[in-house]
Amino acid sequence: MKIDLLIRAWQVMLVLVCLAPAAAYSAQADHDGRAQALFATVKNSVVQIRTLLSGSKSQNSIGSGFYVSDDGLVITNYHVVSSYALEPKNYEMEYVANNGERGTLTLLAIDVLHDLALLQRKGSHLPYLRFHVGPIARGEKLFSLGNPNDLGLVIVEGVNNGLQEHSFYDTLHFTGAINSGMSGGPVVGKSGELVGINVATMGESRGFLVPSQYAHELLARWRAAPVVAAVLEPEITRQLKLHSAALVERLTRKPLPVQLDSGYAVPDAADPYMRCWANKSDNEKLFFNVRSYNCSGRSNVYVGQGINMGSVFFESLLYQSDKLGPFRFSRLLQNAYGSQESFNSDIKHFTKFACTDSVVDINGMPAKAALCLRAYRKYVGLYDFDLRVVSLREGSNALVTKLNLDGVAYEDGIRMVRRYMGVLKWND
Amino acid sequence: MERLAWIEILDRHGDVAARHPVHAWPVRVGRAYSSDLVLDDPYVAASHLEINQAGDGNHQVKILDSINGMTIDARRGKQTDATISGNNVVRIGQTQLRIRPFDYVVPSERLLPGNAWVRRWPAMITGVLALLLTHLLMQWLSYDRDESYRILFSPLLGDIPLLLLWVGFWALIGRVLSGRANFIAHTVIASMGIALFMMLNNLLYGYVDFALDSSLMSNLLSGFIEPLIIGPVLYYHLCLVSRVSRRRLGIMVAMLLATLIGIGLITDELTSDSALTAMEYSRTIGPPSLLMMQGKTTEEFIAGANGLKSKVDE
Numbered sequence: 001m002k003i004d005l006l007i008r009a010w011q012v013m014l015v016l017v018c019l020a021p022a023a024a025y026s027a028q029a030d031h032d033g034r035a036q037a038l039f040a041t042v043k044n045s046v047v048q049i050r051t052l053l054s055g056s057k058s059q060n061s062i063g064s065g066f067y068v069s070d071d072g073l074v075i076t077n078y079h080v081v082s083s084y085a086l087e088p089k090n091y092e093m094e095y096v097a098n099n100g101e102r103g104t105l106t107l108l109a110i111d112v113l114h115d116l117a118l119l120q121r122k123g124s125h126l127p128y129l130r131f132h133v134g135p136i137a138r139g140e141k142l143f144s145l146g147n148p149n150d151l152g153l154v155i156v157e158g159v160n161n162g163l164q165e166h167s168f169y170d171t172l173h174f175t176g177a178i179n180s181g182m183s184g185g186p187v188v189g190k191s192g193e194l195v196g197i198n199v200a201t202m203g204e205s206r207g208f209l210v211p212s213q214y215a216h217e218l219l220a221r222w223r224a225a226p227v228v229a230a231v232l233e234p235e236i237t238r239q240l241k242l243h244s245a246a247l248v249e250r251l252t253r254k255p256l257p258v259q260l261d262s263g264y265a266v267p268d269a270a271d272p273y274m275r276c277w278a279n280k281s282d283n284e285k286l287f288f289n290v291r292s293y294n295c296s297g298r299s300n301v302y303v304g305q306g307i308n309m310g311s312v313f314f315e316s317l318l319y320q321s322d323k324l325g326p327f328r329f330s331r332l333l334q335n336a337y338g339s340q341e342s343f344n345s346d347i348k349h350f351t352k353f354a355c356t357d358s359v360v361d362i363n364g365m366p367a368k369a370a371l372c373l374r375a376y377r378k379y380v381g382l383y384d385f386d387l388r389v390v391s392l393r394e395g396s397n398a399l400v401t402k403l404n405l406d407g408v409a410y411e412d413g414i415r416m417v418r419r420y421m422g423v424l425k426w427n428d
Numbered sequence: 429m430e431r432l433a434w435i436e437i438l439d440r441h442g443d444v445a446a447r448h449p450v451h452a453w454p455v456r457v458g459r460a461y462s463s464d465l466v467l468d469d470p471y472v473a474a475s476h477l478e479i480n481q482a483g484d485g486n487h488q489v490k491i492l493d494s495i496n497g498m499t500i501d502a503r504r505g506k507q508t509d510a511t512i513s514g515n516n517v518v519r520i521g522q523t524q525l526r527i528r529p530f531d532y533v534v535p536s537e538r539l540l541p542g543n544a545w546v547r548r549w550p551a552m553i554t555g556v557l558a559l560l561l562t563h564l565l566m567q568w569l570s571y572d573r574d575e576s577y578r579i580l581f582s583p584l585l586g587d588i589p590l591l592l593l594w595v596g597f598w599a600l601i602g603r604v605l606s607g608r609a610n611f612i613a614h615t616v617i618a619s620m621g622i623a624l625f626m627m628l629n630n631l632l633y634g635y636v637d638f639a640l641d642s643s644l645m646s647n648l649l650s651g652f653i654e655p656l657i658i659g660p661v662l663y664y665h666l667c668l669v670s671r672v673s674r675r676r677l678g679i680m681v682a683m684l685l686a687t688l689i690g691i692g693l694i695t696d697e698l699t700s701d702s703a704l705t706a707m708e709y710s711r712t713i714g715p716p717s718l719l720m721m722q723g724k725t726t727e728e729f730i731a732g733a734n735g736l737k738s739k740v741d742e
Contacts, residue, residue, distance in 0.1 A: 285574040324572060326715035331569045338711035354739040356732040357709035359641040361723035366716065368641075370709040371733055375740040383740070386707065392716040410737055414730060421726045 064146035064185030067128035076184030132193035146182025168299035178207035248412035288321035309407025363425035471521030555619035602669035621661035634712030641721040
């Protein structure tokens with residue numbers, strides 16, 4: 001869960017510049033003067049994008065964006081404008097061009113899964129960026145532009161390190177200092193053509209880019225059907241349901257792999273995008289041993305403040321003890337089975353959990369299982385699932401395992417629950 | 429002079445407030461100073477009532493010159509003439525009277541409360557030991573690492589000061605109201621009550637639910653278990669400090685608990701939406717050997733999820 005939270009943290013980090021103190025960013029050495037030349041050609045295509053509280057001139061969040069047509073179509077990250085997208089009555093959007101010119105923006109289309117938004121400003125003959133066509137080599141120099149921490153437009157040199165591993169959607173790993181406020185800014189190659197869009201950072205020069213092809217697709221979709229929706233929730237829900245279906249399809253395409261530990265089958269990474277971590281208790285004072293496995297991957301989609309959807313998490317704990325008798329051993333299992341992580345429980349977004357629990361015979365293994373479900377109020381048809389199972393065999397070994405699914409469609413969730421329970425068993 | 433009977437004047441609670449000897453019949457009762465028994469009650473006439481002997485230990489009561497008349501045993505309807513026994517109460521104006529002949533048979537002697545087991549040292553030691561043992565049992569259940577100080581210190585730090593505070597409170601009230609602290613008896617009641625509560629609430633109900641694969645005990649009864657134990661504890665504490673009749677105390681405590689349960693149910697209902705963080709399912713896991721029920725199949729379990737969907741879809 002820690003890893004999962006970290007990923008969530010860095011996705012959100014970029015938006016909240018207004019609150020964060022200015023962080024130092026490293027100046028890149030410009031050996032061949034290419035950055036200087038590029039900056040001069042590209043700078044007028046980049047704008048700062050600000051969301052303001054309605055009726056005030058104070059900014060709520062800032063990010064960057066860039067022109068993709070001469071008549072004012074702008075691409076940025078969805079997360080830069082998510083507060084406006086979800087509450088258009090409470091927020092306004094404006095751009096600030098490099099020459100100081102400002103004006104209002106209209107939201108045309110979004111792609112929450114790739115964190116992109118298409119906006120429109122008024123104007124003509126604007127200097128727009130062209131899309132790069134073809135592959136980019138690993139190790140190729142790239143240049144990222146944006147407004148870090150509201151300090152003015154900067155250009156940052158970095159290196160393309162190919163597609164990020166363990167991510168559900170394609171993301172380029174850019175080794176270069178992307179900072180808060182640069183979200184939505186363009187990343188160009190030596191020729192000045194668009195390669196990607198700044199989206200996130202893990203700090204220490206580990207930046208992430210949305211490949212430009214997704215921005216190209218969003219633009220093409222808009223041109224094919226240019227209709228602006230008054231309310232975006234149904235569109236977001238539609239995209240999240242596609243995500244849910246794609247996610248569970250990938251996780252259930254093949255039989256769920258398992259590892260064997262102390263006779264129990266423990267669910268393992270279901271797809272290359274997932275990875276599992278293992279750990280064991282290391283405290284001599286304990287009267288028991290516990291080995292833990294947890295698996296997750298970057299499949300979560302940022303929807304709005306505190307709302308991330310479409311993630312999957314497995315956790316298994318294997319307890320072993322020769323010192324604790326049956327009563328104390330079962331109390332130990334009870335603590336793990338009954339434990340509850342803290343989670344977002346904002347009544348605005350979620351219903352209360354409803355649960356069912358029962359003694360279950362899973363592939364010949366006696367167990368107790370509880371399944372809890374809650375619905376998203378604004379994204380109708382999407383649910384959070386929480387499944388937990390504890391083995392009830394006599395003896396000194398036991399398994400407690402949990403499956404968490406956030407923001408998936410009901411049928412997809414049930415399919416995953418069935419698949420997960422289907423592989424649990426105990427072998428002599 | 430020979431005493432023939434006693435006229436007893438009772439207070440609102442039915443206790444004797446004053447007692448007058450009768451040396452000769454008839455006895456005239458009224459506000460006038462010429463009466464045999466003078467009452468200062470403004471609702472009593474100057475010459476209100478005449479009492480005469482009626483044989484078999486009974487007496488005849490007769491209204492003389494009164495508009496208010498009399499009632500007998502809080503029965504409705506005024507009477508002007510009646511024959512009563514030593515257990516009937518006559519009400520004139522706002523005064524209650526009872527007439528008991530000299531040979532009235534009193535109930536047999538009641539055992540001194542000081543002799544009851546609950547007031548003795550062994551009972552107190554048993555109670556406190558029961559509490560400590562229960563606490564140790566809880567501690568032992570979750571004692572899964574080598575930190576022995578946890579077992580030794582926690583009851584001392586937690587339960588004992590709380591118990592002392594609670595018992596001290598009741599002893600003080602008892603001292604003020606009835607002149608007796610009854611420290612030992614209060615300790616016995618409180619420690620036994622807490623021990624029982626802990627046993628039921630933390631162990632028994634959970635294990636019964638586990639064994640039967642139900643959530644009846646922990647969910648359905650959760651609002652009632654506490655009052656069912658707190659009720660009797662409160663009742664016995666009150667009996668010790670108060671001289672109000674036991675029946676009346678019982679009714680008071682029952683009403684108080686009914687109110688508490690009611691308030692609990694209402695607030696549960698009101699806060700059910702904000703209590704979002706809780707996932708409600710049977711959490712107790714016991715040793716597998718306790719389990720008495722056959723497990724469902726995975727498909728039967730998953731079928732139960734359809735009910736959840738309709739619940740959260742509202």
